Amino acid sequence: MQTFLKEIAHLSMGTNFRPRHEASSGSEGLFVVQMKDLDNTSVKIETLEKLNLKTPRNVTFLKPGDIIFRSRGRTTTAVIVPSNIGNAVLSAPLFLIRVKDPSRVLPGYLCWYINQTPAQRFLYQRTEGSALKMITLKHLGDLTIPLPALEVQSKIEKIVAMQTKETALFEEIKQKRAKYVEKILMRAAF
Numbered sequence: 001m002q003t004f005l006k007e008i009a010h011l012s013m014g015t016n017f018r019p020r021h022e023a024s025s026g027s028e029g030l031f032v033v034q035m036k037d038l039d040n041t042s043v044k045i046e047t048l049e050k051l052n053l054k055t056p057r058n059v060t061f062l063k064p065g066d067i068i069f070r071s072r073g074r075t076t077t078a079v080i081v082p083s084n085i086g087n088a089v090l091s092a093p094l095f096l097i098r099v100k101d102p103s104r105v106l107p108g109y110l111c112w113y114i115n116q117t118p119a120q121r122f123l124y125q126r127t128e129g130s131a132l133k134m135i136t137l138k139h140l141g142d143l144t145i146p147l148p149a150l151e152v153q154s155k156i157e158k159i160v161a162m163q164t165k166e167t168a169l170f171e172e173i174k175q176k177r178a179k180y181v182e183k184i185l186m187r188a189a190f
Helices: 107-114 117-124 137-141 150-189
Strands: 002-004 009-013 030-033 049-051 067-069 078-080 088-090 095-099 144-146
Touching: 009 137, 067 107, 078 107, 095 107, 095 137, 107 117, 107 144, 107 150
Parallel strands: 030 088
Antiparallel strands: 002 144, 009 095, 030 049, 067 078, 067 095
């Protein structure tokens, strides 16, 4: 079975903060997820800035399991919001994808599918702009999503989570190995 993304998820653009606000140094303010806070697989919680502003009206706070979509630039992929997001909002031009019915589609599966070749090809063919490529909410909503059984979606979610953890562990090993080799070479040089 297949369905359009707009039928299984609420789609919205992040909040446009105008004018530019300064970072907050105190307890006041609002955490904002921006493009720079995303890596290939997740939201980098440690880089979130707290802006010195009051909560805008009609703002949607991020929830664990929400999906953030990069609507501009060379990369039009998605990441899932982690469970430790706290009180944060999404900044434009990022898009928020929130699953309507988790008994029909699992957020982890949906995020995974958006990043796969068929979905990326569909989105690439609908990019607009010459210098800065972008996807509109309408085109994102027109993306067709295959919906296997929830058991299959759950297995895909688990495999993707293990793969993401494995990648992070390999990166950690790589960094530790580089430091170790550097220390050995520094000892040898002196």
